[in-house]
Structures are given as structure tokens and as C-alpha cells.
Amino acid sequence: MYQRIVILTGAGISAESGLKTFRAEDGLWEQHRIEDVATPEGYWRNPELVQRFYNERWQQLQQGVEANAAHRALARLQQQFHGEVLLVTQNIDNLHQAGGSQSVLHMHGELVKGRCPKSQQVFPLTQPFGADNLCTCCAIGQMLRPHVVWFGEMPFGLDRTYDALAKCDLFIAIGTSGTVYPAAGFVEQANQAGADTLEINLAPTERYSQFDFHRKGKAGTLVPEVVEQILAGQLLS
DSSP states (O other), X not given: OOOEEEEEEOHHHHHTTTOOOSBOTTSXXXXXXXXXXXXXXXXXXXXXXXXXHHHHHHHXXXXXXXXXXXXXXXXXXXXXXSSEEEEEESOOSSHHHHTTOSOOEETTEEEEEEEOTTTXXXXXXXXXXXXXXXXXXXXXXXXXXXXXXXXXXXXXXXXXXXXXXXXXXXXXXXXXXXXXXXGGGHHHHHHHXXXXXXXXXXXXXXXXXXXXXXXXXXXXXXXHHHHHHHHTXXXXX
16 A cells, blocks of 8 residues: 655646646747746746736636546545645646645646745735736835746745655656656656656656556546545555
8 A cells, every 4th residue: 555645737637627738839828939928038028928928827717717526536635545645736727726635736836826026925816917916025015926937947846846756655647748847857756766656648748658557548537546546545557
């Protein structure tokens, strides 16, 4: 029976709730160049464009996008598993929390939060980004920036994640392409720890051969099955 589990989720798990994946094969994010909307330099050049880009995605979450069966199953695993479960997501949406998860490490930040560019204090996003949405931590309020990790910035929680990977006996990657580091290297860390490794995806990824087990199909169908198996104390096969 497993004792310590690390789970990594990517865009594929949220796509089943109707959220579009950001990165397309043509290198554009919703018809925008990545350099323009997902880098510090892009924000400095044109903050209004970046604010509009993230405001549109924030508003989509406010309009009732719902967690799916995979999100709810992972919440159940966290609540009922006898050991440790670290849930790490590359997604910036709040669907894991909407599905019932109480503890989620958002390595790329969160769309429902803003951050003071001066103090780095984080605030819940109660109104769209813009000139009127200021921090309350500075004597002169600073315009909040998206609490999102852009290209060239360091993901959050890596020390905690690597520590958990070094001790885990099961690593599961769900709905992620496995092409962007550092997350792409998580399976290598788990293999070095001697853990079982499972990939759940619609199609094989570049890291396919590094996983011990594979489940091909939709996360909403497969994740509940895997969670049921783990909670029953069965080894994966």
C-alpha cells in the first residue's frame, strides 16, 4: 500500500470543464504571442494588454465554470487517504478548490489572485486588473499584477515539491504534456526515489517511456477509477 503520493495536474484536467488550454501548437495563447502576455517584459511594455488577457480568463471563472469528476476524485483522495497526498498543479484556475481540495500547490500561480509588484504580498482578486485595483500594503497603492508565473520567473513551491518527490512511493501525472521544465523532470525525480509512476493522458507524451503505468483516456473517467483503486489499498497495474 502506498504511503506518500505526489500528483501533478496540467491543462488536460481543466479542459474537460470547458477551459481552453493556454498554449496552442502555433505558439499563441488565445491569438496572442506568448512574449506579449506571459513575460515580465510584455507586462512592462503593455500592461493594459496583459491585464485584459487575464481579466478575460478571470471573468470566465466567475461565470460558473465547474469542477469535473477528476477534480472531485482528487479531493476525495486527499480527504480519505491514510497517508500523505501532495497535489501540485500547473493550472492557474481554481477548479481543484471548487472540487473540494483543501490543499493545492499552484506552481504557476493563481488567476483569482493579484500581487503587489513592490512587496510581493498576495491579495484575492475581487475586481478586474486595472488602474483602480491597487494593493493596500503600500503607503502609495501599487497596481496589482496577475499572481501568475510568467516565462523567466521561478515557479512556486519547488523546494516542497522536490522534497515530496524524494520521499514518495507513487507519482501521478494527469493531463500534462510533460514538455515544460521543471515539471517535466518530476517523473525522473520520482523514479530516482523508487516510486511507482503513472501517466493519465489522452495520448502518449514525450515522457511516456519514463512512466511505469499508463491510462489513456479522459481524466474525468480514469481519475475516479484510479482513486478508488488507491483507497482500496490495491497496487496499480
